[in-house]
Amino acid sequence: QQMNPPVMPSILLVISTVHAFQYTELVQYVDSHQEEYVEALRDWVAIESDSSNVLKRPDLHRMMEKAAQKLRLMGGTVELVDIGEQELPDGQMLALPKVVTAQFGNDSNKHTVCVYGHVDVQPAKKEDGWATDPYNLTDINGNLYGRGASDNKAPVLAWIHAVEAYQALNMELPVNVKFVIEGMEETGSNGLDAMILAQRDTFFSDVDYIIISDCGWLSTRPALTYGTRGNCYFFAEVEGPKQDLHSGVYGGTVIEPMTDLIGILDTLISPSGKILIPGIRDAVAPLSDEEWRMYQDIQFDIDHYKSKIGVNQLMYSNKVDVLAHMWRYPTVTIHGIEGAFSDPGTKTVIPAKVTAKFSIRQVPNMDPAMVKKQVTDYLHSVFAKRKSPNTLKVTMVIGAKPWLADTQHPLYEAGKAAVKRVFDTDSDLIREGGTIPIARTFQDVTGKSIIMMPIGGFDDGLHSQNEKMSRYNYIEGTKLFIAYLNEVSQIRKTTV
Ligand SMILES: CC(C)C[C@H](N)C(=O)NCC(=O)O
Numbered sequence: 001q002q003m004n005p006p007v008m009p010s011i012l013l014v015i016s017t018v019h020a021f022q023y024t025e026l027v028q029y030v031d032s033h034q035e036e037y038v039e040a041l042r043d044w045v046a047i048e049s050d051s052s053n054v055l056k057r058p059d060l061h062r063m064m065e066k067a068a069q070k071l072r073l074m075g076g077t078v079e080l081v082d083i084g085e086q087e088l089p090d091g092q093m094l095a096l097p098k099v100v101t102a103q104f105g106n107d108s109n110k111h112t113v114c115v116y117g118h119v120d121v122q123p124a125k126k127e128d129g130w131a132t133d134p135y136n137l138t139d140i141n142g143n144l145y146g147r148g149a150s151d152n153k154a155p156v157l158a159w160i161h162a163v164e165a166y167q168a169l170n171m172e173l174p175v176n177v178k179f180v181i182e183g184m185e186e187t188g189s190n191g192l193d194a195m196i197l198a199q200r201d202t203f204f205s206d207v208d209y210i211i212i213s214d215c216g217w218l219s220t221r222p223a224l225t226y227g228t229r230g231n232c233y234f235f236a237e238v239e240g241p242k243q244d245l246h247s248g249v250y251g252g253t254v255i256e257p258m259t260d261l262i263g264i265l266d267t268l269i270s271p272s273g274k275i276l277i278p279g280i281r282d283a284v285a286p287l288s289d290e291e292w293r294m295y296q297d298i299q300f301d302i303d304h305y306k307s308k309i310g311v312n313q314l315m316y317s318n319k320v321d322v323l324a325h326m327w328r329y330p331t332v333t334i335h336g337i338e339g340a341f342s343d344p345g346t347k348t349v350i351p352a353k354v355t356a357k358f359s360i361r362q363v364p365n366m367d368p369a370m371v372k373k374q375v376t377d378y379l380h381s382v383f384a385k386r387k388s389p390n391t392l393k394v395t396m397v398i399g400a401k402p403w404l405a406d407t408q409h410p411l412y413e414a415g416k417a418a419v420k421r422v423f424d425t426d427s428d429l430i431r432e433g434g435t436i437p438i439a440r441t442f443q444d445v446t447g448k449s450i451i452m453m454p455i456g457g458f459d460d461g462l463h464s465q466n467e468k469m470s471r472y473n474y475i476e477g478t479k480l481f482i483a484y485l486n487e488v489s490q491i492r493k494t495t496v
Contacts (some may be wrong), residue, residue, distance in 0.1 A: 097183030
């Protein structure tokens, strides 16, 4: 009795003391390097790495090279992996941005985590209504405004800085860290599926866990994310006369493509949000009682949400319905019409060819291949009823599946512990209405467990005007990642 009990507590005491000491030093390091972190973000935001605009492809290539160079300078084993070309709608081929892979540490006694992120962005122009130049990071009251600041450049940098902090203090990384950084996330992660498949038994063979920080909190409380919706993105093109026509001279005689297009788009969803495409809702897994209870317990203020987005009424008025329709049910969004007159002024034109862009967010157990068929068949049948001489072409350009994790996995316990340490609060367990196309591929192809650990704020304005990352989330997020690496190292090696 006298000999045995003191042994374990004293070992534990030593370990926890060492960790506490390291953490304090690491935190001090992060705090004293914040300005450099902000400058690094400024440097990255300055590159218009818009993956949807083919004219910006050189910038995107430059962005990938910049990310690779940063990791190389830190001594990582870095590769820029060629993932081939993409075919453009006109048949031309365009080189895809290379994928950056990097590795820090190769100790088989340690866990290996793979951090995934992306450095491409959505389009942004000052004239869209930005208060500042979207590509000139601007600090206003502690918020860092710029396109891609939150989605996903600051989180990627925060992960890099987390590793860099350990290195700078000559502290051994508690786990091996790999990075996969891509440049096509915003347009469906073109080429990345094939790369993951090709490297499953090489780069990914020793990866134990995958970490993604490409989403946001639901409120001011830190969150861990265990599900994302997928997305099926469609083009519906209606073509009529051989060129645009004067609406006074020809209007009334021509069956107009735009009228046909608006007519069929109006049959996709009812004003109360019911998807009208036959069969779509059949595959949706029913909301379980347990989920219902979980949603009830989540801190979410509907009035605050409404005021944040500037509306006075939502589709639903109670919390569970709002959360369920944000995360757990499919929805149709019509994004835009190419070929339509949209400049200021009053051009009186009949557009000859118009292409609608719409998407359907996917939830378990929807299957993009089935959704493609359901949507295509339905739109053609609706169009046929119009007896129009115009032609309709429907194409699905993105088919990303939803992703769902097991929240009982030790990765989530480790996440809660890291949040508690850094923010001194419990974390929300949330889902995400947006899509990270590659999440499901990582899960299906590598068989590894994934956690999403967001550091973005609930009001960051992703894809919107005035996107921002708060300095607080950026810097505290870096500390969170530092703490998380330490927590993951303590997961028992047998659990994957
Ligand atoms: C909030 C999303 C998961 C963030 C992600 N980077 C994204 O924008 N994905 C594309 C999408 O349309 O959801």
